[in-house]
Amino acid sequence: MHQWVTHSPEETMAFSECLASYLQPGDVLTLSGDLGAGKTIFSKGIAKGLGITEMVNSPTFTIVKEYHSGRIALYHMDVYRISDEEDIGLEDYFEQDGVTVIEWAENIPSWLPKDVLSIAVKRVNEQERIITCAAGGTRSERIYEEISKDERISH
Template sequence: MEEWSLRTESPEETMKLASALAGLVQKGDVITLEGDLGAGKTSFTKGFAQGLGVKRVVNSPTFTIIKEYKGRIPLYHMDVYRMEDEDEELGLEEYFYGEGVSVVEWPSMIASQLPEDRLVISLFHVGETNREIKMHSTGLRSTELLKELRYE
């Protein structure tokens, strides 16, 4: 398991970090984003999408649960905050083990359905625009991904 923590001073800096991560991902990678409302999860995802070459506007899929975007590889952006039943069958494994990369906001709502190997990213307010970003891996692939990002 690999861990890394850093601070960003603006949404743009957070997006730049996410864009760099997007340049390293492969199909089947799963990234979870944790943090309070307004912590920067959607800004992170916007930067990530830019790094994948997504041309569409990216916003939170609050009412649709999953939005798909075309980029270098498909991006599956999930916001599962409004899930009422953690075990509700949504076919998420088709996304997690599919042809794209999954970014999941509020992952605790579907903890039992998440793949074991994933990159966990937590965002914390440390000022009006400053964020502390903590990342840790949970398996071999996510460890490799985090090491690549950290030493890039």
């Protein structure tokens, strides 16, 4: 199991920007980690890597925001306020041609597809974060293997 350490928000964004280069339509990524760990920063790097030019902010109140200006559409979700008992129809997004990134996905385990790349961001101190990834199927395994051997991101 690889782990990556970053020392600034810029480094975390550089990591996720690099990861984004391997994403294909229909991929689903989940982001877990405490408030302030860097999940939204990570999502911004994904957006940048997909070539999205719009400003990406945390969709805490809207739950989902869609961005269509990049190479692949991005569905950015924040389910901080959602519980697993609620059916808010998020699964419709997983069938579409965009990439889905879900912050606080641990809140909705029943609604997630099996083949997701689960990313955890752990705060070590003010500037340092540990990033770990786990693949749930063949699609996410491919992404995991690509980033594990990518020399643009040190580990």
